Amino acid sequence: MWEFSQSTCTVSEDASCSTHVHLSLAGGFSLVQLKRLAQAIIYFEPAVEALIPADRRANEYARSNWIENKHLAYKNLSRGQSVELIEACRTERDTVEFRRGAASSTARDVFKWVEFALAFLQASIQLPARGALASFPPNVGGLKKFFDSARLIEDPGMRRKSEGRAEPTPVKLESLSKQKTEKLHKKIEKDKHSNPMLDRITDASHKGLI
Incomplete structure (x- = not known):
């Protein structure tokens, strides 16, 4: 697909573009696995923030799972308190969404993000308990050790200083232009009603294809 696209088109990107990766487990996620994934996202956010391009920071399409969450930082909960609140959850949601992936203009860029997302997911659901997160510093080096501990891959696209974090x-949604606000609201409404990729995965699952 990329070979064809790059031979026939000019591939460009801007701050509203991102790479979306949808991951699922055969049989679905357990409540504990979803908790570990959500907790790891909150805990390692400073490391991820240091890794993503500048245009994905303070981006209305890539808001923080912690600082922009009405149940977490909006209620003045620290990261640690947020992790504990997630641990207390007793119900499951259909998806966990993590919108930090940057735009991709080459196949290599796509594979980097796919590799990162897979490594993060698998390392998260292998956590024996929420307390195990504390053994990894919430910086780039700690995130790499987190991946290494799961014995997955050698280097999921992280080549920055190990102490890096942000x-x-x-x-500030109120400071967005009218055009940007309308575009964001349309995107949010569209996401509420349908996710084509998840719809196709569900359909294929019901038909016994996956």
Whole structure:
């Protein structure tokens, strides 16, 4: 697909573009696995923030799972308190969404993000308990050790200083232009009603194809 696209088109990107990767487990996720994944996302956010391009920071399409969450930082909960709140959850949701992936303009860029997403998911659901997160510093080096501990892959596209970390910046939605606000609201409404990829996966699952 990329060979054809790059031979016939000019591939470009901007701050509203991103790479979406949909991951699922055969048989679905257990409540504990979903908790570990959500907790790892909150815990390692400073490391991920240091890795993503500048245009994905303070981006209305890539808001923080912690600082922009009305149940977490909006209620002045620290990251640690947020992890504990997730642990107390007793019900499951259909998806966990993590919108930090940057735009991809080559097949190599896509594979980097796919590799990162797979490594993060698998390392997260292998956590024996939420307390195990504390053994990894919430920086780039700690995130790499987190992946290494799951014995997955050698280097999921992380080549920055190991101590690298950054805190997310809240998105001031009220400061967005009218055009950007309308575009964001349309995207949110569209996501509420349908996710074509998830619809196809569900359909294929019901037909016994996957």
